[in-house]
Amino acid sequence: MRAVVLTGFGEPKKCLKYREDHPKPVRKPGEVLVAVKATGVNPAECHIRNAKLPKAMITIPQILGCDLAGVVLEADPTSKFKVGDRVVSCTGQFLRDPWGTYAEYVSVREALVAPLPAAVSFVEGAALPIAGMTAWQALAPSMPLGGKRVLVLGGAGGVGHFAVQIAKTQGAYVAATCSTRNTDFVTRELGADRAIDYTQEKLETAAGEPYDVIVDLVGAEPYVWGLLRKRGRLAAVSFDQTMQGRQGWGLVLGVVARMMRLKLASALGLCPQYDSVVQDVAPDKGLIQASAPALSCPPPSTHTHTHTLPPPASGVFWGPVGVVLGCRDRAVPYVSVSRTDGGSW
Numbered sequence: 001m002r003a004v005v006l007t008g009f010g011e012p013k014k015c016l017k018y019r020e021d022h023p024k025p026v027r028k029p030g031e032v033l034v035a036v037k038a039t040g041v042n043p044a045e046c047h048i049r050n051a052k053l054p055k056a057m058i059t060i061p062q063i064l065g066c067d068l069a070g071v072v073l074e075a076d077p078t079s080k081f082k083v084g085d086r087v088v089s090c091t092g093q094f095l096r097d098p099w100g101t102y103a104e105y106v107s108v109r110e111a112l113v114a115p116l117p118a119a120v121s122f123v124e125g126a127a128l129p130i131a132g133m134t135a136w137q138a139l140a141p142s143m144p145l146g147g148k149r150v151l152v153l154g155g156a157g158g159v160g161h162f163a164v165q166i167a168k169t170q171g172a173y174v175a176a177t178c179s180t181r182n183t184d185f186v187t188r189e190l191g192a193d194r195a196i197d198y199t200q201e202k203l204e205t206a207a208g209e210p211y212d213v214i215v216d217l218v219g220a221e222p223y224v225w226g227l228l229r230k231r232g233r234l235a236a237v238s239f240d241q242t243m244q245g246r247q248g249w250g251l252v253l254g255v256v257a258r259m260m261r262l263k264l265a266s267a268l269g270l271c272p273q274y275d276s277v278v279q280d281v282a283p284d285k286g287l288i289q290a291s292a293p294a295l296s297c298p299p300p301s302t303h304t305h306t307h308t309l310p311p312p313a314s315g316v317f318w319g320p321v322g323v324v325l326g327c328r329d330r331a332v333p334y335v336s337v338s339r340t341d342g343g344s345w
């Protein structure tokens with residue numbers, strides 16, 4: 001089959017190889033074999049490729065990628081999926097599993113597969129799983145969000161643009177940080193009440209009244225604790241600050257130490273309620289809810305927004321189930337696997 005295989009560590013050109021003769025995965029009982037139509041690209045894969053994480057933890061060669069949208073090719077006779085069904089999945093592929101989604105075929109546990117609504121394109125669907133679930137799981141402990149004030153740090157990004165929309169659909173007041181080029185996107189398209197341009201404004205002064213929930217996607221903790229209400233909740237998703245200048249086991253230890261420090265401080269009442277968001281890849285932990293009819297949304301937008309990858313990886317769409325899912329940055333057919341804006345993950 002065709003696949004993009006990680007053969008070492010470093011720059012994409014050096015270590016990501018396009019192969020046409022890679023072995024096809026063999027479906028095991030309980031799994032669904034999917035013909036991949038589009039795959040998502042997420043920062044975690046770039047951290048693996050850059051050897052941010054300890055090399056001993058990583059299988060080489062391996063196919064990277066954990067997000068897919070595609071069509072069922074094979075399933076158990078008792079499966080709820082049948083051949084030809086359109087599906088979406090976060091496969092949970094990470095570090096040691098050599099069978100990622102930058103590939104033509106993926107065999108994935110049925111429990112991790114969800115139906116893809118007919119009106120949602122494969123490219124848009126592939127942008128949803130891990131980023132959508134992360135956003136959902138970051139907000140879930142604070143739900144219901146109606147009437148609450150939510151601040152999303154990194155509101156224009158892969159996770160943030162889902163977090164903004166989920167919070168808005170639940171009736172929260174939402175402020176989100178982004179750079180100048182994304183302020184219209186965050187307010188007019190995603191529906192945030194306030195975009196805080198982090199290149200122009202000082203967060204502490206621009207943020208206004210304290211927040212019930214802060215979703216931190218840029219590693220701003222602990223500097224943002226002061227922006228929370230007394231019993232506010234901080235969902236820390238990004239380890240970017242901790243990761244700076246570290247890699248390998250030093251990075252792992254740094255992340256664990258940070259999580260423990262915060263848990264302890266939170267338990268002792270020294271800082272607000274703190275959630276370190278570690279994704280659970282079960283579809284019912286956000287993937288299905290993110291496309292649930294219970295969500296009601298602002299009007300659909302037809303604007304196409306290009307952020308870090310060229311079209312067709314962009315767009316905000318309106319599904320027949322009544323939900324807006326913003327899909328940007330992450331979904332690329334097959335081989336486009338690195339940022340084109342010169343940024344580094």
Ligand SMILES: NC(=O)c1ccc[n+]([C@@H]2O[C@H](COP(=O)([O-])OP(=O)(O)OC[C@H]3O[C@@H](n4cnc5c(N)ncnc54)[C@H](OP(=O)(O)O)[C@@H]3O)[C@@H](O)[C@H]2O)c1
Nearest residue numbers: 043130131134154156157158159177178179182198217238
């Ligand atoms: N994607 C996933 O599925 C996933 C899953 C779990 C964890 N994470 C982690 O979550 C974090 C965010 O991931 P992502 O995929 O959403 O990244 P992303 O698409 O690169 O988005 C990051 C956003 O943060 C904004 N930003 C950058 N610097 C900022 C600053 N100093 N202050 C305020 N906002 C700033 C950027 O805004 P502008 O573009 O406007 O500059 C950008 O939209 C990363 O640490 C990642 O490892 C991601």
